[in-house]
Amino acid sequence: MEFLASSLLELITQTSTNLPPDVRAAVSLATDNETPGTQSSQAFNIILANIDMAQEDEGPICQDTGMPTFYVHTPVGANQIKIKGAIIEAVAEATRLGKLRPNSVDSITGKNSGNNLGDETPVMHFEQWEKDEVEIKLILKGGGCENKNVQYSVPCTLDHLGRADRNLEGVRKCLLHAVWQAQGQGCAPGALGVCIGSDRAHGYELAKQQLFRTLDDVNPNSVLAKLEAEVMEEANRLGVGAMGFGGKSSLIGCKITAANRLPASFFVSVAYECWAFRRQGVRLDASSGAITKWLYRDPSRPIERMARGEGFPLTGREIVLTPPLLETQMRALKVGDVVLITGELYTGRDNVHAYLMKNPPPVDLNGAALYHCGPVMLKQDDKWTVKAAGPTTSIREEPYQADVIRKYGVRAVIGKGGMGAKTLAALKECGAVYLNGIGGAAQYYARTMEEVLDVNLLEFGIPEAMWHIRVNGFAAIVTMDSHGNSLHADVERATGEKLEELQQV
Numbered sequence: 001m002e003f004l005a006s007s008l009l010e011l012i013t014q015t016s017t018n019l020p021p022d023v024r025a026a027v028s029l030a031t032d033n034e035t036p037g038t039q040s041s042q043a044f045n046i047i048l049a050n051i052d053m054a055q056e057d058e059g060p061i062c063q064d065t066g067m068p069t070f071y072v073h074t075p076v077g078a079n080q081i082k083i084k085g086a087i088i089e090a091v092a093e094a095t096r097l098g099k100l101r102p103n104s105v106d107s108i109t110g111k112n113s114g115n116n117l118g119d120e121t122p123v124m125h126f127e128q129w130e131k132d133e134v135e136i137k138l139i140l141k142g143g144g145c146e147n148k149n150v151q152y153s154v155p156c157t158l159d160h161l162g163r164a165d166r167n168l169e170g171v172r173k174c175l176l177h178a179v180w181q182a183q184g185q186g187c188a189p190g191a192l193g194v195c196i197g198s199d200r201a202h203g204y205e206l207a208k209q210q211l212f213r214t215l216d217d218v219n220p221n222s223v224l225a226k227l228e229a230e231v232m233e234e235a236n237r238l239g240v241g242a243m244g245f246g247g248k249s250s251l252i253g254c255k256i257t258a259a260n261r262l263p264a265s266f267f268v269s270v271a272y273e274c275w276a277f278r279r280q281g282v283r284l285d286a287s288s289g290a291i292t293k294w295l296y297r298d299p300s301r302p303i304e305r306m307a308r309g310e311g312f313p314l315t316g317r318e319i320v321l322t323p324p325l326l327e328t329q330m331r332a333l334k335v336g337d338v339v340l341i342t343g344e345l346y347t348g349r350d351n352v353h354a355y356l357m358k359n360p361p362p363v364d365l366n367g368a369a370l371y372h373c374g375p376v377m378l379k380q381d382d383k384w385t386v387k388a389a390g391p392t393t394s395i396r397e398e399p400y401q402a403d404v405i406r407k408y409g410v411r412a413v414i415g416k417g418g419m420g421a422k423t424l425a426a427l428k429e430c431g432a433v434y435l436n437g438i439g440g441a442a443q444y445y446a447r448t449m450e451e452v453l454d455v456n457l458l459e460f461g462i463p464e465a466m467w468h469i470r471v472n473g474f475a476a477i478v479t480m481d482s483h484g485n486s487l488h489a490d491v492e493r494a495t496g497e498k499l500e501e502l503q504q505v
């Protein structure tokens, strides 16, 4: 197996940096369906440009490369222990090269292992088959969309949809609810992997495995094929839109399987996947480990450019913000404004926010822009470089954000998916704004980052540290302003009303 290590490294690199053709086609179609000039359409422009940049530079499409999860089929008699060892080494090497973010955190001590290795990471599933070759599939599913996975135990009562019974109509309601509850927090437009039945644990596993089907396939079970088509059509009438900005594209795929269940249980398990749908697979020669075939792409076919025109066209109406920011400037902003930040910002996510509850900040946050981001960073020649740096899901900081704004004078919070009522009240009281970046656009944002000026709290690990970065032309949309307006609350309300209409269909 002399080529096994290089084949695995290539599989991880391609998965992290090069979106498969079926996902590209689905994102392209979703873009075409969006109304030009809307916020959702602007988000798509950045998403398309980001997909191109990731492939050109072999950089992670999104900074959150998830919990690497491998599914391996081997011929009878193949040495699975050897393959397992090679996967572990390839994951550590891909992390060292900046193709994966160090994402493995000890759940008891909170320590990041730094190389993506640790108890039960990476995740590996092995199975034997009768073929004489090895097949390895990989999925990189980040935390934002993983947090939007949901499991329904029917019968149950759903917001806006009423009772979901133990039948396919009940399943349909659960799936529409799954899309609605995700809003923009899982980086819509998303895709659903679904399992009807089984038990709680295996149901989730089977739901995730559905994400290995190509988005354009047709379910061989005609009943499920019909349900998939119905859910796609109805979910795209909800109006969630890209990033939850409101719009016509909410779902790019719905893949459903069914498994037998206990008489007492009826679970509908949903694996919610974001637009940055990273999965790949290879077949390997069982004796050399060389790649003989790619499962989701044809290397002989040229990769199509995704961006239309110049990518993200500026209109000249964008508002340039240069931190430190003033209260008067923030009060002048309103929901829908597009801003370009040029100057310095600080990153801070879960650990930083928890830290700031008990400790003063290590930097002056007065007038600062605080970016919810866990970047991929590499130290090269003693200097940190940004390899990928899109926004993370902001709602996780809801218990802390209002206090951080009030106590330390933060004027702009940047993230994705929006925040809740407590934060909105603090923005109004203090004169600050929430800026929504485009989730998953890690390469696009990395290119706006001119220099890493400093880092604090590095003991939390690379994604959780507080990075001090100089940016140029960092684009974001005001989605919560200092006048009590929240685009997220508006879209949630409007899509909830749409669900009620669909309930009556």
Ligand code: SF4
Pocket (backbone or CB within 6 Å): 062, 063, 064, 065, 141, 142, 143, 144, 145, 146, 185, 186, 187, 274, 275, 276, 390, 391, 392, 393, 439, 440, 441
């Ligand atoms: S695109 Fe969004 S949901 Fe997907 S991995 Fe990246 S940050 Fe997470």
